[in-house]
Amino acid sequence: MDAALRRLQAAVWTQVCDQLDGIAGATAIAALSRHGVFDRLARGPLPRDVLLDAVGGNRGFVAVALKGLALRGLVSFAAPFDGEAELGLTAEGRQWAAGLARYAAAPALVAAAGRLLRGEGGAPPDASGDFAGFVAGPALLRLHDDETLRRFAPEPLPVDLEAAGVAAAAACLDALGWLERTPVPRLTPAGRLAVLMAPQYRYPLSYLPLLAGVETLLFGDPVALRDRREDEAESHVDRAADIRFSGEVFVRSSAPAFFGLVLARFDALPPESQPAAIVDMGCGDGTLLIETWRAITGRTARGGVLDRFPLTMIGVEYSPEARAIAERRLAEAGIPHRTLPGDIGDPGRLARDLGSLGVDPLDVLHVSKSVIHNRSFTPPRSAHPLPGAVAAGPFATSDGALVEGSDLWRNLVDWFALWKPWIGRHGMIAIEAHTVSPEIAVACRGRSMAAQLDLLHGLSCQYLIPVDLHLAAATAAGLVVAESVRTGEATLGHDYASFTRFTVPA
Ligand SMILES: C[S@@+](CC[C@H](N)C(=O)[O-])C[C@H]1O[C@@H](n2cnc3c(N)ncnc32)[C@H](O)[C@@H]1O
Structure with a gap:
């Protein structure tokens, strides 16, 4: 790629x-502003818990929102983020706070993004700054997902804006330098690149239902907004869009590192000693299982002896929709499979359910992608010594209570300990997403997605932590980190994902 294109x-x-x-933060900023949080921060640094006491609301979610702004360099918030940590506005934050009044329109932008995603048009006039993504995101997704339009790339793309459903976003795309409207509407080179990046919008836009309710989450009754019970539809996230994004991420960027770990486990053992099944906890739309089946059967010797050593792909999910x-997708692909309801917090139940299917729960390879951080938090049972200052959190539980990073880390140690009895024979290969400290996120501004990911995960009670803490928790639980690969540094400037094979000491 030449230098100009790279730039x-x-x-x-x-x-x-x-x-x-902007998509992730706009409604939280509006809520914090309405409740006087920025006025207090502007008066000078004050301890986190003094601020939380003064503004009221749900301490966990308010703290999560403040950390989101710290990752954007707007609020100063230094590790270990505990109750004594001094919070204030950074120099950039002071300038930015002068424009807070416009955030009152944020809920209207969330509603507009929903309409644009449904192809209903009618973009609001104010789609600049933090609001641009609400309008540009749905439009880019339209262009990205439309096969007919995509076929023209990389030539200048003649766009029938009406037909593509992006007419309402034309002014916004034009202002971003992504669309020329005359003499004929067409994407600029920057716009064509933006279309290629469009899948990144799927994740924050899948949280529009949550973002619409952020005022309630931070300052009202958060329980009414949440629904994580098995066998009921979830209300805070568009799960179909979320898992589609996850499948795309797996195919685009996770597969090579993941297969590197999985295929080696098959190639290293004679077929009779290889796993009888692969169990994907949180299987989403089944992409990981489908791709892994193809890789094992196509690229390892097991593929030639499936008649004697059959392999079953087992998807476990707490979302009935997923x-x-x-x-459906596993059946359509003709892959021997089973699907089960289950939760990553209950490996004992999984073992019983596998047993009822006639699968030896110890003769499987456990895998998961981005699900460990979505376990439910329960107060830690033990007081493991912390691995230095825990630069994670704060976090929230679904009722809005605040969880300190140290407790969250100990809860993760408990979680690894819970799985230890079930992963002895073949181990567990986990793909995990990670956050970073505000210092790292700010240093990587313009490249990093940490701020939006941290905020959206935090608001939906998902517990992202830095990769070192993740691995340290497994070790504290008595597991062995047999192999671990990290990615993110080259593209985002910091570690973002880990691919780890955990085993139990011999
Ligand atoms: C990031 S997606 C991974 C999808 C799939 N493994 C893949 O890569 O193609 C996470 C999935 O885990 C499910 N999930 C989240 N938390 C869970 C939990 N506590 N127990 C079981 N499944 C969960 C979600 O419904 C979602 O479909």
Whole structure:
């Protein structure tokens, strides 16, 4: 790739990252502003818990929102983020706070993004700054997902804006430098690059239902907003869009590192000693299972002896919607499979359910992608010594209570200990997403997606932590980190994902 194209790509990526931050943060900023949080921060640094006491609301979610702003460099918030940590506005934050009044329109932008995603048009006039992604995101997704339009790339793309459903977003795309409207509407080179990056919008836009209710989450009754019970539809996230994004991420960027670990486990053993099944906890739309089946059967010797050593792909899900999609896709692909309801917090139940299917629960390879951080938090049972200052959190539980990073880390130690009895023979291969400290996120501004990911995960009670803490928790639980690969540094400037094979000491 030539240098000019690389520079353009980096500039467009910065625009996209800013917009993702805007989508994730706009309604939280509006709520914090309405409740006087920025007025207090502007008066000077004050301890976190003094601020939380003064503004009221749900301490966990308010703290999560403040940390989101720290990752954007707007609020100063230094590790270990405990109750004594001094909070204030950074120099950039002071300038930015002068424009807070416009955030009152944020809920209207969330509603507009929903309409644009449904192809209903009618973009609001104010789609600049933190609001641009609400309008540009749905439009780019339209262009990205439309096969007919995509076929023209990389030539200048003649866009029938009406037909593509992006007419309402034309002014916004034009202002971003992504669309020329005359003489004929067409995407600029920057716009074509933005279309290629469009899948990144799927994740924050899948949280529109949550973002619409952020005022309630932070300052009202958060329980009414949440629904994580098995066998009921979830209300805070568009799960179909979320798992589609996850499947795309797996195919685009996770598969090579993941297969590196999985295929080696098959190639290293004679077929009779290899796993009888692969169990994907949180199987989403089944992409990981489908791709892994193809890789094992196509690239390892097991593929030639499946008649004697059959392999079953087992998808486990707490979302009935996702489970149904995975079931359908695995069946359509003709892959020997089963799907089960289950939760990552209950490996004992999984073992019993596998037993009832006639599968030896110890003769499986456990895998998961981005699910460990979505376990439920329960107060830690033990007081493991912390691995230094825990630069994670704070976090929230679904009722809005605040969880300190140290307790969250100990809860993760408990979680690894819970799985220890079930992973003895073949181990567990986990793909996990990670956050970073505000210092690292700020140093990587313009490249990093940490701020929006941290905020959206935190608001939906998902517990992202830095990779070192993740691995340290497994070790504290008595597991062995047999192999671990990290990714993110080259593209985002910091570790973002880990691929780890955990085993039990011999
Ligand atoms: C990031 S997606 C991974 C999808 C799939 N493994 C893949 O890569 O193609 C996470 C999935 O885990 C499910 N999930 C989240 N928390 C869970 C939990 N506590 N127990 C079981 N499944 C969960 C979600 O419904 C979602 O479908």
